Structures are given as structure tokens and as C-alpha cells.
Amino acid sequence: MKVPFVDLRAQYLSLRPEMDAAIQAVIDETAFVRGKYVKAFEEEYAKAYGVKHCISCANGTDAIYITLKMLGMGPGDEVITVANSWISTSETISQTGAKPVFVDIEPDYYDINTELIEQKITKRTRAILPVHLFGLPAEMDKITHICRRHGLPLVEDCAQAHFAEYKGRKVGTFGVAGTFSFYPGKNLGAYGDAGCIITDDDELARKVRMYANHGSLKKHQHEMEGVNSRMDGLQAAILSVKLPHIHDWNRRRHENAIRYNEALAGIDGVVTPKLRPGADHIFHVYCIRADRREALAARLKERGVDTAVHYPTALPFLKAYGYLGHKPDDFPVAWQYQREILSLPMFPELTSEQIAHVAESIRSFFDGR
Ligand SMILES: *Cc1c(COP(=O)(O)O)cnc(C)c1O
Numbered sequence: 001m002k003v004p005f006v007d008l009r010a011q012y013l014s015l016r017p018e019m020d021a022a023i024q025a026v027i028d029e030t031a032f033v034r035g036k037y038v039k040a041f042e043e044e045y046a047k048a049y050g051v052k053h054c055i056s057c058a059n060g061t062d063a064i065y066i067t068l069k070m071l072g073m074g075p076g077d078e079v080i081t082v083a084n085s086w087i088s089t090s091e092t093i094s095q096t097g098a099k100p101v102f103v104d105i106e107p108d109y110y111d112i113n114t115e116l117i118e119q120k121i122t123k124r125t126r127a128i129l130p131v132h133l134f135g136l137p138a139e140m141d142k143i144t145h146i147c148r149r150h151g152l153p154l155v156e157d158c159a160q161a162h163f164a165e166y167k168g169r170k171v172g173t174f175g176v177a178g179t180f181s182f183y184p185g186k187n188l189g190a191y192g193d194a195g196c197i198i199t200d201d202d203e204l205a206r207k208v209r210m211y212a213n214h215g216s217l218k219k220h221q222h223e224m225e226g227v228n229s230r231m232d233g234l235q236a237a238i239l240s241v242k243l244p245h246i247h248d249w250n251r252r253r254h255e256n257a258i259r260y261n262e263a264l265a266g267i268d269g270v271v272t273p274k275l276r277p278g279a280d281h282i283f284h285v286y287c288i289r290a291d292r293r294e295a296l297a298a299r300l301k302e303r304g305v306d307t308a309v310h311y312p313t314a315l316p317f318l319k320a321y322g323y324l325g326h327k328p329d330d331f332p333v334a335w336q337y338q339r340e341i342l343s344l345p346m347f348p349e350l351t352s353e354q355i356a357h358v359a360e361s362i363r364s365f366f367d368g369r
Contacts, residue, residue: 001304006347011249023234026234042054042055045196048243051199052200053202057229059194061088061195062227063197064088064157066229067179067197068093068155071127071176076124078122079099079125081102083331084311084314091320100321104331105314110287110341114143117142118146126153132161132171133285134160135187135282135285137276156177163250164280167279179196186284187249188243190235190239191238194232194235194236210226254283260272260286260344260359261273263355263356268366271340273286289341293340295365300365309343314335
């Protein structure tokens, strides 16, 4: 049996007539960059989130960078973020000229460990940037409390957490802004790069929109220099077709995760993901921890199962951050887990048979069969 890590084609086939018509319409109307389809998607996304503004941009990395930049981050500033994430989270802090200050992850949930945030706050701290990694909301009660107490803006990296909720509230709406990626493999994915920022702050929305389009809101009126970070009409039209299905897809991912958890229960050598009380995990990634990870991944490969690691090197230990001089002891949990974590196939269309095959392959590996 083949079990791919993700199957984007299955989703396309389920939407094909509608999707093909939407794509054709953009081409017929040559609404290629920004334009009416982009405006329509921005309105739909803002409405779905119950926020005043959704500003589209070219990708999820730019969404973070543009937000931090327009919040005024720059040289001499520090932004607190989490030790395990995709590099966009920290790279964008550096792009503004600010310094990424990492915090270790929670042993149980893999998000930022809120117990360790305050000891990293200095006179230079200008913002906190948590990530809802794998689709599990970070501990938002604690984070919003810390931000309020220290007067720090909160920006949420929601690239892996479209419509995930914490205590009944959607992540991305807790702070001044939430940033999203619509990279094809994300829970809500385009057919190329795309991203957006959501906010209720009128002034931030105005600046972000301006900066993303060469510093202008009106043609040839450049109030500042900016960047070229725009969403394509094709991507917007594709996202508009997909948006009504996101809750169903997230629910199916969650059901698949519960099936995995049950099928993998009791295997000595495997730790399955925990569900945070009050948080709704949308399982962008289904991540286990396993003894002898490399051998297990090789066995799964032999049995037709693709896996991945998110991420094999935690951010502080990447060569890119060598200049910060971090040691394993600075982030002991991230250091230990980077050798144990293994992401199993996860997508809404995954079948019970596929899950059973993956689980049985893992069980037989640890049983020495
Ligand atoms: C995917 C991702 C991003 C960046 O999104 P792109 O659209 O690929 O630029 C940022 N943060 C996290 C946590 C991500 O997973």
C-alpha cells in the first residue's frame, strides 16, 4: 500500500469542475495580479474571521515580515519567538533588522513554553511572535497576559493553523495581527505561493497594505518605499473555491489524528500527540516522537509510507543562527526532540485503511517483527 505524505491531487479532483471554471474565469478576465478576485477573497476571509481587515500578500513569510516591519521593528529591537518552527518565523524578524530571541518548546505540545517567556524579556523586546505549530494553538491565555503586562504587541504566526481555535476564539485574533500562509501543502492551500495578514487595527492595515504594494495605496503615489508582495488573481480564485470546505477538511484531519492516536496507543517507543484542553488542534502535521527514528522512517519507506521531520534542526541550532552562539542546554527540549520527532502522513482524504497500515507498520517495527 502507498501512503503519500500529502495528496493534493485528491482534493483537486473533489473540486474539479468548480475549480477549473474559477481558474478559467480569471484567465478570461485577465485579472492576474490583485484585482477583483483578490478583493473578493480578502473580504471572504475577513468575514470568516470576523475581523475588519484581511490584506493579501505574496506568501506567509512576507505576511510576517511586512507586519513586523510596519509595527516598527528594526535594528536594536528584539522579538521573542519559539525555538522550533519553520525558518520564516525567525528569518522575518532578522529581515527587519531586529534580533530573534528564542524560547524553548513545551514538552507536551511543541509550542512556545510560556513559563520561559518572561525571563527573555529585556528593555529591547518589542513584540512576541508565537507559532501555532502543527495546527495546535499555543497557550494564548498566558501569552496575552504576558503581552498585556509588558505592553508588547502580539503577532501570531498562523501559517499552520487556519481556523484553529483556543477556548472558542480563532487564533490570529488574539493580538494586533495574525499572519497566514496559503502555500499548497497548508490546510488552506493555493496552487502556488500566497499569504495574508488579518487585523482589526485600521492604521496597521493601511500601512501593511501600502508597504506590500511598493508603498502606495493609489497609483503613483508612493508615501514610502515598500516591497512587491501581492497575491495573484488565480490564487485568490482558487482559495475562494476552497474556503467553504476548510472546516470540513480540518474536522477530517482531526478525526484522522484520533484514529492514529488509537491505533498507535500502547506502543513502547512511540509518543502520540496530546490534545491541549480548550484548544482545537487542526493537525496540519501529525507528529509523533519515536525511539530510533531514522530506522523507523526507513522501515516505513520500505512499506510505502512517506514521512517527514518538522524540523530536523530547531531554529537556534541552524547554521544560519550560529552567530547567536546557542548551546543545546539553552533549549534542551527542542534539542532532544529534534532527534525524535517524526511526522506521519496527514491530509483530509487519508483513509482508515491507510492509517491502519501506517500504524501496523510502526507496531511491527517496535515488536521486532
Ligand atoms: C509555511 C510557514 C510559513 C511561511 O509561509 P510561506 O507561504 O511558505 O512563505 C511561516 N511560518 C510557518 C510556521 C510555516 O509553517
